[in-house]
Amino acid sequence: MSKTRQCQRGWIFFDRTVCAEMSVVIFDMGLARAGGVCFEECAMVRHLYVHIPFCPKVCPYCSFYKEASDRNKTQAFLDAVLAEAEGEAGGLRPETVFFGGGTPSALSTAQLECLIGGLRGRIDFSGLREFTLEMNPATVSLEKARALLALGVDRVSMGVQSWDAELLKTLGRVHSGPQARRSYEILREAGVGNVNLDLIFGIPGQSRAQWEESLRATVELGPDHISAYCLTYEEDTEFFKMFVRGEAGPVPERDAEFFELAAELLEGAGYGQYEISNFARPGRECRHNLGYWRGEDYAGLGPSAFSTRGGWRRRNVADTEGYTRRVLGGLDRFESVEKIDEGARRFERVALGLRMREGVEEGILDSAGVERLVANGLAVRDGGRVALTRGGRLLADEIAVEMVG
Numbered sequence: 497m498s499k500t501r502q503c504q505r506g507w508i509f510f511d512r513t514v515c516a517e518m519s520v521v522i523f524d525m526g527l528a529r530a531g532g533v534c535f536e537e538c539a540m541v542r543h544l545y546v547h548i549p550f551c552p553k554v555c556p557y558c559s560f561y562k563e564a565s566d567r568n569k570t571q572a573f574l575d576a577v578l579a580e581a582e583g584e585a586g587g588l589r590p591e592t593v594f595f596g597g598g599t600p601s602a603l604s605t606a607q608l609e610c611l612i613g614g615l616r617g618r619i620d621f622s623g624l625r626e627f628t629l630e631m632n633p634a635t636v637s638l639e640k641a642r643a644l645l646a647l648g649v650d651r652v653s654m655g656v657q658s659w660d661a662e663l664l665k666t667l668g669r670v671h672s673g674p675q676a677r678r679s680y681e682i683l684r685e686a687g688v689g690n691v692n693l694d695l696i697f698g699i700p701g702q703s704r705a706q707w708e709e710s711l712r713a714t715v716e717l718g719p720d721h722i723s724a725y726c727l728t729y730e731e732d733t734e735f736f737k738m739f740v741r742g743e744a745g746p747v748p749e750r751d752a753e754f755f756e757l758a759a760e761l762l763e764g765a766g767y768g769q770y771e772i773s774n775f776a777r778p779g780r781e782c783r784h785n786l787g788y789w790r791g792e793d794y795a796g797l798g799p800s801a802f803s804t805r806g807g808w809r810r811r812n813v814a815d816t817e818g819y820t821r822r823v824l825g826g827l828d829r830f831e832s833v834e835k836i837d838e839g840a841r842r843f844e845r846v847a848l849g850l851r852m853r854e855g856v857e858e859g860i861l862d863s864a865g866v867e868r869l870v871a872n873g874l875a876v877r878d879g880g881r882v883a884l885t886r887g888g889r890l891l892a893d894e895i896a897v898e899m900v901g
């Protein structure tokens with residue numbers, strides 16, 4: 497059947513009568529693409545992620561797609577993101593927007609105004625309830641913070657990682673503890689009402705006392721949200737090379753102890769652990785990440801960004817120059833396109849859901865497995881849902897594999 501038509505997002509698909517018995521309409525994009533869906537009939541997508549790949553300096557432990565800032569590439573990159581946004585706008589009415597990276601705050605105030613103003617002109621932001629932007633403490637200024645608020649950003653996530661000078665040096669961070677403290681004060685002075693601070697534990701050479709001190713110093717500032725991540729040794733990082741050489745690596749007992757210390761200390765200070773690595777004051781949970789962990793659809797813009805829409809997952813090329821060239825040249829920008837089958841969808845829901853305090857519906861779990869978890873004190877049942885206990889959360893990844901049977 498060769499009859500085609502275009503959906504509201506400009507994607508070409510076979511005439512619907514051909515695919516009437518399917519819940520999604522497979523299209524072939526002129527036989528050039530691996531597959532996709534017509535979003536015309538799909539529910540509105542409520543989450544938007546924008547990946548800004550530039551960083552003032554590349555940290556040796558970081559596996560996100562990023563590159564050192566290069567002023568010559570930035571304007572073309574911004575044009576490409578806006579062009580991509582134009583094509584993605586149909587069926588997208590974000591309640592949450594998240595600018596991550598990389599370092600979004602590495603963009604100048606004028607560039608942020610160009611990008612956010614441009615997105616607002618192309619995408620329906622009328623339903624917006626949360627707009628987060630990641631900032632590096634070294635790139636915070638009062639002028640930038642005020643400009644962001646004027647553009648609608650109402651939540652800032654700042655990568656503090658540690659307050660200790662030696663540990664910041666180990667992590668290769670460009671900021672100092674006092675600078676991060678000052679940046680936090682600037683954000684508050686500007687009127688940012690919702691601030692997250694990121695911390696890392698399990699850093700080579702980090703003592704329990706240093707970790708406790710980092711947690712206490714963070715709580716003292718009174719942010720709305722605290723993320724506490726265990727350092728991981730990802731491939732293609734300098735830290736991974738250190739791990740291979742035997743110079744550093746995870747220490748499971750120490751990491752578990754630090755994790756428990758964080759949960760105890762932060763919960764004691766009024767921050768609820770609503771996800772394994774995330775703690776928030778009541779009502780300050782990150783809506784954007786909750787949507788992702790609950791398996792809701794989202795659109796992603798920028799190099800290496802993922803989009804999950806209508807049962808399909810696509811990833812943009814992880815290459816800023818390639819991404820920019822392809823988008824501005826009207827070419828296919830995807831590095832991968834995959835249909836999320838029922839098995840994969842179920843596993844993701846279980847793996848992500850069990851990391852959350854709200855847990856997952858019992859019906860999607862292996863029932864004998866649930867009995868075992870509850871009997872061993874690793875999970876609790878409540879109102880048809882199953883959630884892990886603190887002890888269970890230490891084993892969340894292994895439990896997820898067991899629970900899908």
Ligand code: SF4
Pocket residue numbers: 550551552553554555558559560562597598599632655
């Ligand atoms: S940790 Fe943050 S600042 Fe460092 S390289 Fe990664 S994205 Fe950039």
